[in-house]
Amino acid sequence: MREDSSTIVMGIDVAGAAGKADEGFIDPFGGTFAMTKGLIQEFGTSRVLDTPISETGFVGAGVGAAAAGLRPLVDMMFVGFIGVCGDQIFNNMAKMHYMFGGKVKLPITIQAQTAASGGNAAQHSETLYSIFAHFPGLKCVVPSDPYSAKGLQIAAMKDDDPVVIFQSTRLMGVNFDQHVPEEAYELPIGKSRIVKTGDDVTLIGIGTTTRTCIQAAESLAKQGYQAEVVDLLSVSPIDEETILSSISKTRKVVIVDEDYPKCSVASELSALSAEKAFDLLDAPPVRVTAPHASIPYSSVLEQLHFPSVETVTKACREILG
Amino acid sequence: MTKSQSSIPKDTLMWMYETLVLIRRFEEQAKREADQGRILGTHSAIGEEATPTGICAHLRDDDYVLGNHRSHHHCIAKGVDINEMMAELLGKATGTNKGKGGTMHIADATKGMLGANGVVGSNIPVATGCALSAKVQGKDNVSVVFFGDGASSQGSLHESMNLASIWNLPVLFVCENNRYAESTPFEYAVAGQSVANRAAGYGMPGVTVDGQNVIEVYEVAGEAVERARRGEGPTLIEAMTYRYHGHFGADNPRGYRTAEEQKYYEDKDCILYMEQFLIESGVATKERLEEIDNDAKAKVIKATQFAIDSPYPDPSELLSDVYIKYP
Known part of the structure; x- marks a missing residue:
């Protein structure tokens, strides 16, 4: 986000308490899993957009924003919510580049939370990789530790194609005893x-x-x-x-x-x-x-x-x- | 009428007439192509030419238009080349989309036409995102999405109106209410009998306009576009219109509406109205308008010939453009 001012983040509670900064409420959530914590304070409300609970609206808006020159990172929270924004992902995000003859690019990244963890039950615990991987036009990556999480996140957000990142809830809070470089680095998408x-x-x-x-x-x-x-x-x-x-x-x-x-x-x-x-x-x-x-x-x-x-x-x- | 006569520049009036006629002749030709079996039937926009024409008269190339399954008129009004459009309909390599999109997906980013879309209501959030892009980048370009009365029942419209309103985005939600969603009447499917009234619930202006009257559409759109450019947010416009043909190529509308009803709307035809307006207000002579019509017919014949003469896509195109970069 520091490198490229066209990068924006949007989703439900990516900061939280939208509009209540005057009352001293800033960034209480920083994302449902605190993955976007701190961004609003550095990049402001024009680039870090809390959305209503309105997945079709804001995932679709991410697609449009990408088609019109931005590089959005859209947090769809749990992957099971694909049920309320599938049309935007499968019919627009996956297909526009192809059906427009390659003349529109969609540098959008979708972030989705996966994995059964601590009683979230049927609708908040799925992984559903194959539904996304089924569609030509989408790239899908699954980090497995902090090092790959950082490398793939940066690679996804720099990629000119739509990329879906699956983040495992069950890996959060796990101690990996792993060195993660402070500086930016990329892991190549498509490589195991x-x-x-x-x-x-x-x-x-x-x-x-x-x-x-x-x-x-x-x-x-x-x-x-x-x-x-x-x-x-x-x-x-x-x-x-x-x-x-x-x-x-x-x-x-x-x-x-x-x-x-x-x-x-x-x-x-x-x-x-x-x-x-x-x-x-x-x-x-x-x-x-x-x-x-x-x-x-x-x-x-x-x-x-x-x-x-x-x-x-x-x-x-x-x-x- | 007097106000309109004085306020709209002559060039704009003439551009609007040329556009109405070009759309009509293009759509007639598309129907002939379908009748001859060269292409599948398209969703004809005949009868609905005035709405995008009156709106696009205010737009620049860097403004965005997003359409739906019935979008040839949106494309032409936004300046997309009709040679490339006809080539796209025939599935040719020279088409707007290299033959990969067809009638329901025509797009030309260089003209700000970011695509027709085959899924009803699907492009409304996308248009909202285009407006978001303009706002984030501090530009004054606007985004316009066209959809039908059928799409007004999709959640995507309601979610998008809410987003556009809370973020104060430069977007025009334009409902072309042609009274039928496929065969389902507007009166049956739209609670409250008005799409425009729904704007109130989202804190934005909602305006109903005679979609057969390009002058009225132009006036209403002008205000909405200017509001959007000034950063004053979105507008919902409901243009009352009518499609003369069925929902798609093979659909016979006599199964769900009377000939009398159709005639009532055809008598209010947008081209006839504009001809009369231009002649009575002294902007153009009947002869000049005939020349424009002949010119449009010639352009469409030329476009058709261009499409017929163009090559089909190379088989390698099947697998290109799936991704920009794929290992």
Whole structure:
């Protein structure tokens, strides 16, 4: 935002207490997850726009603002709210560049909160990557730790195409013990990274589940198996090269996705493995996902919904023999 | 009428007449192309020419217009090249959108036409965002979105009017009330029997205007555009109009409205009215107006020939423009 005055931020309570600065109320929320905290004090109300609860209106306005020369970051809060702004994302944001013959560019970033965390229940806990990744015209990235969160955020906001960033609620507040450089840097959109090397099995994680995979790999190491962990980072485009290269080494793949299983990114990665690495695989691709059920409230049930270290480890053991 | 005669520059009056006629002839030709099977039927704007003409007379190239599924008249009034438009209808590489958009998505950013849109009500928030861009950048350009009485029931309009009003954005919400959403009558679908009245709920002016009378539209739009440019916020305009043809190419409106009703509106035709106005006020002779009409017909024939002679897109275009950059 400091580099480019055309960058704006908009969404519900991206600062909060709109219009009450005179009464001393400034920036009480800074975003529902405090991700935009402090911005209004540096950039003011013309570039940090609190919106009414009006997703079709403000996501669509983000699209229009992008078409007319701004670079908006639009916070749609929980990804499940796609139900109240889907038309703007799927029919306008994803398609305008193509259907206008490439003559209008839309440098807009959408930020959406994902992942079951602490009893938010069915409508505030989903991930829904595949719905967005399904659409040509959208790029979709999923940070898995503070370092990738910063690098992908900057890359997304500098990208001239529409980008959706999925932010995991379950990773917030986790201590990663990781150095994040103070200066700006970008992670390339469309590139995965190997976060742990190994020869016995490839584990593919997405956002939250990358952490699960790393922990499962640690558990497997104690059992004498070396798992390689691929942190997907981008669900559209998918970094086929990194994935296939890892599979060619380990000859086994376990895909871990906390999204619903049907027609999911896990399905896509499984198909990719089967179609392009069939001859390299010693076992069929395995998917460890959420069940085909909405996300429950009770902590006992919620814990069962997303892939755990135990379920991932168990799935690996089954193909490792 | 006297006020209008004195206040509108002659050049503007003549531009408006030329535009009305050019739209009419273009739409007639588009229908012929459809009748000959060269293209699918389009959503004809015949009968509705006056609203965008009276409004776009106030606009500059850097002002934004956003349309809907029935948008050829918006495009022409905003200055989009009719050769490229006709080529787009025929799916040719020389089309406004390189043949990738077609009748419901015509766009030309260089003219500020940021697109027709096939989803009813979908462009209203987008137009609001264009106005936001102007405001954030401190520019005085304005944004205009055209939609029908059908779209007035979409939440997107209400959300956008609210946003535009609280942010005081330079946007004109223009409802072309042609009395039918597909076949559903306005009287059935719009509670309170007025779209313009809904402006009051959002703290902005709402004006109803005779959409068959380009002079009246021009006057009302002038005030709204000036308000927007001065930073005084949005306006909702409801232009009462009528489409002479069905909702789309193959639709026969006789299934939901009478010939008598249609004749009533055709007798109030916007071109006939303007011809009479220009002749009676001494701005133009009948002969001059005939010349303009002949000129429009020639331009449309030329556009059609340009489109027919143009190449289809290269197959590689299927996969270009999905992204600006894709690894």
